[in-house]
Amino acid sequence: xxxxxxxxxxxxxxxxxxxxxxxxxxxxxxxxxxxxxxxxxxxxxxxxxxxxxxxxxxxxxxxxxxxxxxxxxxxxxxxxxxxxxxxxxxxxxxxxxxxxxxxxxxxxxxxxxxxxxxxxxxxxxxxxxxxxxxxxxxxxxxxxxxxxxxxxxxxxxxxxxxxxxxxxxxxxxxxxxxxxxxxxxxxxxxxxxxxxxxxxxxxxxxxxxxxxxxxxxxxxxxxxxxxxxxxxxxxxxxxxxxxxxxxxxxxxxxxxxxxxxxxxxxxxxxxxxxxxxxxxxxxxxxxxxxxxxxxxxxxxxxxxxxxxxxxxxxxxxxxxxxxxxxxxxxxxxxxxxxxxxxxxxxxxxxxxxxxxxxxxxxxxxxxxxxxxxxxxxxxxxxxxxxxxxxxxxxxxxxxxxxxxxxxxxxxxxxxxxxxxxxxxxxxxxxxxxxxxxxxxxxxxxxxxxxxxxxxxxxxxxxxxxxxxxxxxxxxxxxxxxxxxxxxxxxxxxxxxxxxxxxxxxxxxxxxxxxxxxxxxxxxxxxxxxxxxxxxxxxxxxxxxxxxxxxxxxxxxxxxxxxxxxxxxxxxxxxxxxxxxxxxxxxxxxxxxxxxxxxxxxxxxxxxxxxxxxxxxxxxxxxxxxxxxxxxxxxxxxxxxxxxxxxxxxxxxxxxxxxxxxxxxxxxxxxxxxxxxxxxxxxxxxxxxxxxxxxxxxxxxxxxxxxxxxxxxxxxx
Numbered sequence: 021x022x023x024x025x026x027x028x029x030x031x032x033x034x035x036x037x038x039x040x041x042x043x044x045x046x047x048x049x050x051x052x053x054x055x056x057x058x059x060x061x062x063x064x065x066x067x068x069x070x071x072x073x074x075x076x077x078x079x080x081x082x083x084x085x086x087x088x089x090x091x092x093x094x095x096x097x098x099x100x101x102x103x104x105x106x107x108x109x110x111x112x113x114x115x116x117x118x119x120x121x122x123x124x125x126x127x128x129x130x131x132x133x134x135x136x137x138x139x140x141x142x143x144x145x146x147x148x149x150x151x152x153x154x155x156x157x158x159x160x161x162x163x164x165x166x167x168x169x170x171x172x173x174x175x176x177x178x179x180x181x182x183x184x185x186x187x188x189x190x191x192x193x194x195x196x197x198x199x200x201x202x203x204x205x206x207x208x209x210x211x212x213x214x215x216x217x218x219x220x221x222x223x224x225x226x227x228x229x230x231x232x233x234x235x236x237x238x239x240x241x242x243x244x245x246x247x248x249x250x251x252x253x254x255x256x257x258x259x260x261x262x263x264x265x266x267x268x269x270x271x272x273x274x275x276x277x278x279x280x281x282x283x284x285x286x287x288x289x290x291x292x293x294x295x296x297x298x299x300x301x302x303x304x305x306x307x308x309x310x311x312x313x314x315x316x317x318x319x320x321x322x323x324x325x326x327x328x329x330x331x332x333x334x335x336x337x338x339x340x341x342x343x344x345x346x347x348x349x350x351x352x353x354x355x356x357x358x359x360x361x362x363x364x365x366x367x368x369x370x371x372x373x374x375x376x377x378x379x380x381x382x383x384x385x386x387x388x389x390x391x392x393x394x395x396x397x398x399x400x401x402x403x404x405x406x407x408x409x410x411x412x413x414x415x416x417x418x419x420x421x422x423x424x425x426x427x428x429x430x431x432x433x434x435x436x437x438x439x440x441x442x443x444x445x446x447x448x449x450x451x452x453x454x455x456x457x458x459x460x461x462x463x464x465x466x467x468x469x470x471x472x473x474x475x476x477x478x479x480x481x482x483x484x485x486x487x488x489x490x491x492x493x494x495x496x497x498x499x500x501x502x503x504x505x506x507x508x509x510x511x512x513x514x515x516x517x518x519x520x521x522x523x524x525x526x527x528x529x530x531x532x533x534x535x536x537x538x539x540x541x542x543x544x545x546x547x548x549x550x551x552x553x554x555x556x557x558x559x560x561x562x563x564x565x566x567x568x569x570x571x572x573x574x575x576x577x578x579x580x581x582x583x584x585x586x587x588x589x590x591x592x593x594x595x596x597x598x599x600x601x602x603x604x605x606x607x608x609x610x611x612x613x614x615x616x617x618x619x620x621x622x623x624x625x626x627x628x629x630x631x632x633x634x635x636x637x638x639x640x641x642x643x644x645x646x647x648x649x650x651x652x653x654x655x656x657x658x659x660x661x662x663x664x665x666x667x668x669x670x671x672x673x674x675x676x677x678x679x680x681x682x683x684x685x686x687x688x689x690x691x692x693x694x695x696x697x698x699x700x701x702x703x704x705x706x707x708x709x710x711x712x713x714x715x716x717x718x719x720x721x722x723x724x725x726x727x728x729x730x731x732x733x734x735x736x
Contacts, residue, residue, distance in 0.1 A: 030461075036059040037203075073455075074480075119404070159716055159719040163327055163590070174467060179208045186222070188247070220302065223239065225681055227674075246283065246597065252280045253280035254304075316333050322724040353539055451492055535553050639674060642672075667682065714727075
C-alpha cells in the first residue's frame with residue numbers, strides 16, 4: 021500500500037514543505053511539496069537525505085552505557101537511573117552550579133525538545149547553561165534586545181518585495197538562509213533582478229550567492245563593522261537620513277551620528293580592502309533605492325565586533341526608512357506569537373566564574389565551557405548534560421574541549437549518534453528520529469519571509485519501547501527534582517502527570533491553545549475562520565497567512581514602545597572599533613564555509629550528502645600559493661595560536677588574497693565515535709584552530725571567522 025505524508029523538512033532553517041512517499045513502510049521518494057505556501061516545491065539534497073537518517077545503521081535506537089572503552093546496551097529504566105544518579109551525585113558533592121547543560125542547534129527543529137528542554141535546564145541548574153547560540157547568532161539577538169526590547173524580536177529581509185538587497189558576510193544560496201527562513205532563496209534573489217532590482221554581496225569569498233549577484237566586493241574578514249560604520253556615516257554626511265513614519269518613536273539618532281563621524285570611507289579603505297569611492301557608491305545606492313534591505317549572517321556575527329556589526333545592520337535599515345516597511349527589514353507575525361508568550365529577555369543577571377562574562381537569555385558563552393570544566397574552585401563543572409549537540413567539532417579549540425570532557429565526573433548525552441562529543445558520555449539516551457515524531461515549527465516562523473503555518477505529522481510510528489525527546493527530557497527532569505523543596509516536589513508531580521497523559525499529547529495541547537490565542541486564532545466565538553490545530557492538521561500543505569506587514573510600534577516588546585537606536589554598551593564599543601583601524605591585518609586569515617549539502621556535523625554520516633565530495637579542502641588564492649611555494653592538491657600544515665591541522669590545498673581565485681577557507685563540521689574519525697560514513701570523509705576540524713580566548717565581548721560569541729593562521733608546506 022502506498023501513502024504520501026506531507027510535512028516540513030527539519031534539517032535546516034529553510035523549513036521546506038516535502039512529500040514523503042512510503043510503500044510497504046519503506047521510504048520510496050522524498051520530493052518538494054509544490055503547494056507549500058512558503059517553499060512552493062523547492063527542496064534540496066538534505067531533505068532527500070532524511071531517508072538516509074531514518075535508515076542509518078549507526079543511529080542509536082536504545083540507551084547505551086560506557087564500560088571502559090566499550091559500550092553496552094541497557095534498558096530505559098536502568099539508563100534513567102544511571103543518568104539521574106550520576107548528576108545528583110555531582111550536584112550533592114559539589115553544588116548546583118557544578119552541573120551544566122549544552123543544547124545543540126537541532127533542538128530548535130524539534131517541537132518536543134523546544135517545549136521541554138527548559139524543564140531539564142531548570143532541574144539541572146539554570147545558571148550553567150550553554151548552547152550553540154553563542155557560536156552563531158547571539159550578537160544579532162543581543163543587538164535586537166538592546167534596540168527593540170527582546171532578543172526574539174529580530175527583523176528579516178522582505179526579500180520577495182525588495183528593490184535592493186545588500187548581503188554582507190552571508191551565503192544564503194548555500195546555507196538556505198540563517199535567521200531568514202526563505203526556502204528557494206536562489207529563485208527569490210533571481211526575482212529581485214528580474215523586476216529591475218539589484219543584489220550586492222560583500223564577502224571575502226566569491227560564494228554561490230556572490231556569483232549570482234549584480235555586484236560583489238571582497239572584504240577582509242572581521243572588518244564588516246568598519247565598512248558599515250562608513251556606510252552609515254556617509255548617509256549622515258550626505259543628508260540622506262530618512263526615518264520615515266518611525267521618526268516619532270526613535271531615540272538616539274544624534275548619538276549614532278556622533279559615533280560614526282570618526283569612520284569616513286577614506287579611513288576604512290586600507291583596512292577593509294574596499295576603496296572609498298566604492299563605499300560611498302554602496303551607501304548612495306542603498307539610500308536611493310525605492311526599497312532596500314541589508315542582511316548579514318555568520319561573517320558579521322562570529323567575529324570580534326559581532327554585536328556592533330549586527331547593530332549597524334539594523335541602524336542602516338532604520339536610517340534609510342527601510343525598517344518595518346514592505347521591501348525592507350520587517351518583523352514576521354507567526355501563528356504562535358512566541359514573543360508575547362516569552363518573558364522579556366534579560367542580560368547580565370549572573371556572570372561566568374572564570375572569565376567574568378555576562379549571561380544573556382539564560383546562557384553563558386560556550387567559548388568558556390572548557391575553562392569552567394578545568395578550573396578548580398567553587399562552581400567548577402563536574403557533570404554535563406548535552407542535548408543534540410557536538411561542541412567538540414563546533415566550538416573553538418574543540419580538541420581542548422574534548423580533553424576537558426574526559427575530566428568530568430559524569431556526562432549524559434541525549435542524542436542518537438555516538439559522535440565526537442557523546443563518546444565522552446557515561447550514558448547516552450537516544451530519541452526517535454525526526455520522521456517518527458510530530459512537529460510544528462515554533463522557532464523559524466519568527467524569521468520567516470512570509471507568514472505561514474504547517475503541522476507535520478509523523479511519517480512512521482515510533483518503534484516499540486522508543487522514547488521521544490519530550491519523554492526523555494521530562495522523565496530525566498522528574499528524577500532530578502528530588503531535594504529541591506516543595507516547589508521541586510510539585511514540579512515533579514506535574515511532570516509525572518504529563519508523562520502519564522503522554523508528553524507528545526501535552527505538547528499538542530499546548531500548541532492548540534497557543535494557536536487559538538495567537539494573532540490568527542479562533543479564541544473569540546465569532547471568529548469562525550480563525551486558525552486552530554484541527555484546521556492546521558486538515559491543511560496538508562500548510563496555511564498561508566500572508567506577506568509580512570508593518571508591526572511597529574504596536575508589537576515592540578519593550579514597555580516604552582520605542583526604538584533605542586543608540587544602546588549605551590554598543591556605543592561604548594566604538595572605541596574598540598576605532599583602535600582596530602591601527603591594527604595591521606594578519607598575513608593570512610581563516611574563514612569557514614557552508615557547503616550546500618551540509619548543515620551540521622552529523623549530516624556527514626548521510627551517504628546522499630557525501631556522494632561526490634572532493635574532500636575537506638583548504639581554498640587558497642593563487643598569489644598566496646605562489647608566495648608559499650604550494651601546488652594545487654599539496655598537503656600543508658595549517659596552524660594558529662591554539663593548534664594545527666593537516667589539510668590539502670585547492671588553489672582558487674574565489675577567495676581574496678590573504679584569506680584561506682575551510683568547510684566547518686569536519687574532523688571525524690576520532691577514537692570512540694561510531695560514524696562510519698563520516699569517518700570515510702573525516703577531514704579536519706577548523707575549530708581546532710579557532711581561539712576560545714577571542715570573543716565578541718558584548719555577547720560572548722566565539723570568533724570563528726578571520727582567525728590568524730600560518731601555512732607550512734608538508735613533505736609530499
